[in-house]
Amino acid sequence: MLTSCDISSLVIDELYDQDGGRGATVACFYFDFAAREEQSPTSVMGALLKQVVSGLEEVPKEIVQAYEDQKKTIGGRGPQLADIVAMLQTTASEMRVFICMDALDECVPGYRVKILDSLRQILDECPDTRVFMTGRPHIRAEVEKRLLGRVTTIRVTPRRHDIVSYLHTKLEEDTTPDAMDSGLEADILRKIPEDISEMWVKATPLEKPPQAIH
Numbered sequence: 001m002l003t004s005c006d007i008s009s010l011v012i013d014e015l016y017d018q019d020g021g022r023g024a025t026v027a028c029f030y031f032d033f034a035a036r037e038e039q040s041p042t043s044v045m046g047a048l049l050k051q052v053v054s055g056l057e058e059v060p061k062e063i064v065q066a067y068e069d070q071k072k073t074i075g076g077r078g079p080q081l082a083d084i085v086a087m088l089q090t091t092a093s094e095m096r097v098f099i100c101m102d103a104l105d106e107c108v109p110g111y112r113v114k115i116l117d118s119l120r121q122i123l124d125e126c127p128d129t130r131v132f133m134t135g136r137p138h139i140r141a142e143v144e145k146r147l148l149g150r151v152t153t154i155r156v157t158p159r160r161h162d163i164v165s166y167l168h169t170k171l172e173e174d175t176t177p178d179a180m181d182s183g184l185e186a187d188i189l190r191k192i193p194e195d196i197s198e199m200w201v202k203a204t205p206l207e208k209p210p211q212a213i214h
Contacts, residue, residue, distance in 0.1 A: 005030065007156065008102035011132055015098050027051035028100040031107045039107060041114035045084045048099060052091050063087045085118045092126040104135040104143070112139070116146035123150065163193040 008028070015026045027048040031039060053059055066087060070079050079087070091097075099119070104112060119131055135143070144151055167189055174180065 005102055008100055008132075008134055012100050015100070024096040024098060025052050025055040026098045026100065029102070031101070031103040031105075033103075033106040036106060036108050036111075039111065041111050041118060042078075042081045042084065044107075044111075044115055045081060045088065045118050046079070049084050049088050049091070052088065052097060056091070060087075060091060062090050081114065081118065085121050088122050089125040092122060092129045096128040097126065097130070099129065099131045101131070101133040104133050105139050112142070113146065116143060120147055123147070160193045164189055167192060 008030070012026055012028050015024070028051070029044055029047055049063075053063060066079055066083055070083070099122075101115075104115075107115065123129055123131065131147075133143070140153065144153075171180075171185060171188070
């Protein structure tokens with residue numbers, strides 16, 4: 001059974017295989033509920049910028065200067081979100097960039113708003129940039145609103161027998177089988193498939209907005 005992380009990894013691998021050799025850059029970020037407070041808009045967009053820049057033969061002078069300017073401030077703070085977005089706009093406007101974000105629903109709601117707004121600003125200025133993301137249905141409307149509807153949505157709903165098969169495999173791999181009786185195992189095999197919800201994947205259009213990929 002594929003998780004959202006598996007799907008994102010497959011997409012990233014495919015992008016590397018198909019476009020990585022043609023000068024395209026792939027930048028990715030995996031959201032983690034356990035680290036959601038640390039995954040701020042500045043750290044997320046900064047991680048994407050680092051990946052985009054690392055694929056260049058030479059770091060753009062504007063980015064080098066921006067970091068040098070920040071070092072001169074009191075405490076030597078790092079670039080702020082607006083600075084990072086501007087750097088991504090400058091860099092991505094000159095190349096083809098794919099941004100992949102996994103489990104966006106695990107991002108802090110307040111952070112998610114700023115991240116989506118940052119992505120919109122980048123898309124507005126960088127016609128060759130595309131975004132792929134996965135998440136759960138409850139944030140779909142928010143994503144569509146923040147990205148101005150320039151998205152295609154694909155529903156991914158696991159089949160019950162796939163979930164049960166996956167659970168059987170995991171239960172057989174349990175290193176402490178004596179800790180579980182047949183009743184608990186039966187409850188797991190019954191309850192979890194009932195509670196599994198759909199997820200979705202989104203991508204920005206291959207053509208200029210408002211057209212969508214098919």
